[in-house]
Amino acid sequence: xxxxxxxxxxxxxxxxxxxxxxxxxxxxxxxxxxxxxxxxxxxxxxxxxxxxxxxxxxxxxxxxxxxxxxxxxxxxxxxxxxxxxxxxxxxxxxxxxxxxxxxxxxxxxxxxxxxxxxxxxxxxxxxxxxxxxxxxxxxxxxxxxxxxxxxxxxxxxxxxxxxxxxxxxxxxxxxxxxxxxxxxxxxxxxxxxxxxxxxxxxxxxxxxxxxxxxxxxxxxxxxxxxxxxxxxxxxxxxxxxxxxxxxxxxxxxxxxxxxxxxxxxxxxxxxxxxxxxxxxxxxxxxxxxxxxxxxxxxxxxxxxxxxxxxxxxxxxxxxxxxxxxxxxxxxxxxxxxxxxxxxxxxxxxxxxxxxxxxxxxxxxxxxxxxxxxxxxxxxxxxxxxxxxxxxxxxxxxxxxxxxxxxxxxxxxxxxxxxxxxxxxxxxxxxxx
RNA sequence: GCGGAUGUAGCUCAGUUGGCAGAGCACUUGGUUGUGGCCCAAGGGGUCGUGGGUUCAAUCCCCAUCAUUCGCCCCA
Numbered sequence: 001x002x003x004x005x006x007x008x009x010x011x012x013x014x015x016x017x018x019x020x021x022x023x024x025x026x027x028x029x030x031x032x033x034x035x036x037x038x039x040x041x042x043x044x045x046x047x048x049x050x051x052x053x054x055x056x057x058x059x060x061x062x063x064x065x066x067x068x069x070x071x072x073x074x075x076x077x078x079x080x081x082x083x084x085x086x087x088x089x090x091x092x093x094x095x096x097x098x099x100x101x102x103x104x105x106x107x108x109x110x111x112x113x114x115x116x117x118x119x120x121x122x123x124x125x126x127x128x129x130x131x132x133x134x135x136x137x138x139x140x141x142x143x144x145x146x147x148x149x150x151x152x153x154x155x156x157x158x159x160x161x162x163x164x165x166x167x168x169x170x171x172x173x174x175x176x177x178x179x180x181x182x183x184x185x186x187x188x189x190x191x192x193x194x195x196x197x198x199x200x201x202x203x204x205x206x207x208x209x210x211x212x213x214x215x216x217x218x219x220x221x222x223x224x225x226x227x228x229x230x231x232x233x234x235x236x237x238x239x240x241x242x243x244x245x246x247x248x249x250x251x252x253x254x255x256x257x258x259x260x261x262x263x264x265x266x267x268x269x270x271x272x273x274x275x276x277x278x279x280x281x282x283x284x285x286x287x288x289x290x291x292x293x294x295x296x297x298x299x300x301x302x303x304x305x306x307x308x309x310x311x312x313x314x315x316x317x318x319x320x321x322x323x324x325x326x327x328x329x330x331x332x333x334x335x336x337x338x339x340x341x342x343x344x345x346x347x348x349x350x351x352x353x354x355x356x357x358x359x360x361x362x363x364x365x366x367x368x369x370x371x372x373x374x375x376x377x378x379x380x381x382x383x384x385x386x387x388x389x390x391x392x393x394x395x396x397x398x399x400x401x402x403x404x405x406x407x408x409x410x411x412x413x414x415x416x417x418x419x420x421x422x423x424x425x426x427x428x429x430x431x432x
Numbered sequence: 433g434c435g436g437a438u439g440u441a442g443c444u445c446a447g448u449u450g451g452c453a454g455a456g457c458a459c460u461u462g463g464u465u466g467u468g469g470c471c472c473a474a475g476g477g478g479u480c481g482u483g484g485g486u487u488c489a490a491u492c493c494c495c496a497u498c499a500u501u502c503g504c505c506c507c508a
Binding site: 005008059060081082111113115117118119121126127128195259261270271278279282285305306308309310311312363365366368369371372373374380382398401403 | 459
């Protein structure tokens with residue numbers, strides 16, 4: 001019985017930190033629904049083949065990072081390593097294209113990749129995912145980017161900036177690939193790292209993405225895909241950038257931006273933070289016009305992004321000091337016999353919309369008042385201090401030390417008055 | 433898959449050129465107090481990650497192993 005611990009790369013998330021996640025989800029629901037996106041909940045497992053066909057068999061994700069295993073009947077299942085594949089599968093399966101011209105959905109949940117854990121990277125990690133299927137217009141690319149940046153502003157992360165690139169389409173990318181491969185072959189092989197020498201042949205575009213300084217130096221003069229896309233792609237990208245300019249959305253072009261998943265084309269983008277360690281990529285996405293048909297559906301265009309919640313949480317943790325709701329009361333139990341009464345009293349208070357806890361163990365006045373103080377409760381109720389315990393309760397205001405003794409019977413009235421006070425104070429606070 | 437760092441009290445961490453295991457916070461009890469926050473005193477709590485080896489003696493040195501963590505890689 002030595003394996004009674006969390007699985008490597010999986011985590012238990014407790015209160016102060018878990019609140020960050022509900023905060024992100026709430027903001028996402030609010031913002032995305034304002035743009036017409038609806039929440040979609042999909043399974044966390046799919047048949048393995050789905051991911052091989054969508055993400056690309058050659059990618060690292062499929063090659064060595066998937067949680068894949070047979071079910072009881074020998075079918076190969078995989079815990080989803082990303083959300084887009086499942087969403088597109090669902091879109092096709094439910095004939096969504098026949099029901100509406102454009103489908104806009106968002107989804108959150110856990111994703112699974114068998115990687116070495118480190119800061120901002122877990123084996124079970126969480127993403128917020130948005131997908132828009134059915135629109136090929138460049139304006140939708142711009143809208144989804146504006147929405148993403150709006151979401152970040154809502155979280156208080158207004159310093160984030162997207163990087164953009166275009167990857168061309170099926171028409172113009174192969175030609176660029178050849179051009180790039182030719183350029184790379186012209187370089188001294190010793191100037192590139194081992195990784196890049198291999199990638200040069202298998203996937204030359206990814207050489208641009210290499211972070212080794214010497215590789216970057218030697219590929220600085222490489223042809224830029226922006227300069228070599230076809231007229232249609234060029235026009236598309238120009239419209240997207242034009243809207244970002246008109247809306248004064250800051251961004252930067254990154255000709256080296258190449259996505260790791262095979263299905264991306266045309267507009268791609270990534271949002272990187274420099275403040276959260278080596279895993280700085282906070283969100284990434286782009287257009288995938290060929291994916292739906294590739295998975296057996298109609299020829300429908302799509303665009304979307306995924307946003308890493310662990311990485312967002314790292315940024316939020318620096319900024320937010322959300323200690324949670326301050327309790328209204330704490331009930332100190334001074335004699336064991338008073339515990340039942342204390343529980344009933346707590347229940348009365350909670351049903352009158354106040355929040356708080358009680359001690360389930362009779363302890364000294366000193367330690368219990370300290371508990372009330374540590375919890376930052378407004379009031380401490382003392383139960384069982386004298387022979388009238390069964391009928392009265394002493395209520396002490398923690399701020400002033402003032403205390404009153406009231407019959408238990410009127411505790412409900414007292415709680416209702418407290419709740420009214422609280423609401424009034426909150427209203428006043430908002431006007432300031 | 434490859435590298436570096438770290439595993440000592442519930443938490444955060446000191447420490448020993450190898451010789452009875454430490455602090456702060458937290459907890460318990462008492463004192464002080466406006467019945468609590470500050471202050472004072474006392475107390476409980478540890479196979480020093482695990483398994484081997486060296487030694488009169490290992491928490492410390494050596495080997496192995498597990499875990500955590502930061503990087504590489506990859507990606508959100």
